[in-house]
Amino acid sequence: MQTPIISATTTPYLEQVAAEFQLPLLTESDAPYQLHWSQEKDTLALVQTDLPKQTGVKVDFLDAAVNYRRANISVKNELIARACGLKGQQRPSIIDATAGLGRDAFILAALGCKVTLIERTPAVAALLFDGLRRARLHPDLSDWISQRMQLIYANALQLSEIKQKRQLKADVVYLDPMFPHKKKSAAVKKEMKSFQGLVGADADADLLLPQAKSCASKRVVVKRPGYANFINDETPDFSVKSKKHRFDVYLTMTEQEN
Ligand SMILES: C[S@@+](CC[C@H](N)C(=O)[O-])C[C@H]1O[C@@H](n2cnc3c(N)ncnc32)[C@H](O)[C@@H]1O
Structure with a gap:
């Protein structure tokens, strides 16, 4: 199953990412792995939906x-x-x-x-x-x-x-x-x-x-x-x-x- 990008709002940037990596851009999904977009943190993070309390995996070269x-x-x-x-x-x-x-x-x-x-x-x-x-x-x-x-x-x-x-x-x-x-x-x-x-x-x-x-x-x-x-x-x-x-x-x- 494809990993969807989950976002409350569609932005030109997310549309670009979705097109570039052929990932569906959705507001919700029951897929087991999802990429969550945080507008506040300006970051995509990978989430496994059946794992509680996780911050998600992201690429952060500024950590x-x-x-x-x-x-x-x-x-x-x-x-x-x-x-x-x-x-x-x-x-x-x-x-x-x-x-x-x-x-x-x-x-x-x-x-x-x-x-x-x-x-x-x-x-x-x-x-x-x-x-x-x-x-x-x-x-x-x-x-x-x-x-x-x-x-x-x-x-x-x-x-x-x-x-x-x-x-x-x-x-x-x-x-x-x-x-x-x-x-x-x-x-x-x-x-x-x-x-x-x-x-x-x-x-x-x-x-x-x-x-x-x-x-x-x-x-x-x-x-x-x-x-x-x-x-x-x-x-x-x-x-x-x-x-x-x-x-x-x-x-x-x-x-x-x-
Ligand atoms: C153990 S991780 C690499 C970790 C990386 N060295 C780092 O420092 O973050 C292995 C990665 O290789 C990718 N991979 C494995 N085989 C590949 C292939 N044939 N072509 C491109 N990517 C591949 C996997 O999708 C996975 O993301």
């Missing part, structure tokens, strides 16, 4: 925690930066082919990389679109966000065609598909449960690796939970590990020779 991380950001302290090959003044161009809520892409962009975000789930792409719009309007981010973060609503299983058609640059292709959670981690926040419920399990994730390898000029980086197997059962050249996650790095032939 206090994100702001703090951005203010203190450095290549040295971000494992994702090391995995993607940022060092000194080097800032690779990156395609984030499973953009989700754009948190990883934002870190890479805040460090100076140009990042193309590809997302295929319509409601998630709409949340990203909305988050990027608000970020572009904010004085702290407006001078770099549109230059460094570009959203494409598409399925990355067609990455080669998308890259060619849009003339994208990709030193690095970054992948972070959904991975089934261990039973123990049922403590995932209510909000994230609705995100996981809507998106599902990305059962075709293995197919992304060959696509990514054919598009990246330097490396493919795959984020996995620490306990997960390698994507497509392919052993990486190396992994960068944190407590909970692993970034598996697959170097292209040219990079291996360097």
Whole structure:
């Protein structure tokens, strides 16, 4: 079932979002997942209707925690930066082919990389679109966000065609598909449960690796939970590990020779 946008009033902006991501714009619905528009907060948020007391999932690059991380950001302290090959003044161009809520892409962009975000789930792409719009309007981010973060609503299983058609640059292709959670981690926040419920399990994730390898000029980086197997059962050249996650790095032939 499609995720409707629920709003008391229709605005040109909501009509644009509805058309762009083929989402119905309604005043009410019994759909299990809905995007609620708050005029007051100027924000779209994903809501799972059978979960009580939830604030909804939104893309907020101005959130206090994100702001703090951005203010203190450095290549040295971000494992994702090391995995993607940022060092000194080097800032690779990156395609984030499973953009989700754009948190990883934002870190890479805040460090100076140009990042193309590809997302295929319509409601998630709409949340990203909305988050990027608000970020572009904010004085702290407006001078770099549109230059460094570009959203494409598409399925990355067609990455080669998308890259060619849009003339994208990709030193690095970054992948972070959904991975089934261990039973123990049922403590995932209510909000994230609705995100996981809507998106599902990305059962075709293995197919992304060959696509990514054919598009990246330097490396493919795959984020996995620490306990997960390698994507497509392919052993990486190396992994960068944190407590909970692993970034598996697959170097292209040219990079291996360097
Ligand atoms: C775990 S989330 C990514 C989280 C993201 N790294 C972040 O920092 O917010 C995975 C996302 O990848 C998207 N996805 C999975 N396969 C995709 C594909 N073939 N093309 C585009 N998006 C895809 C899913 O819809 C989901 O939103």
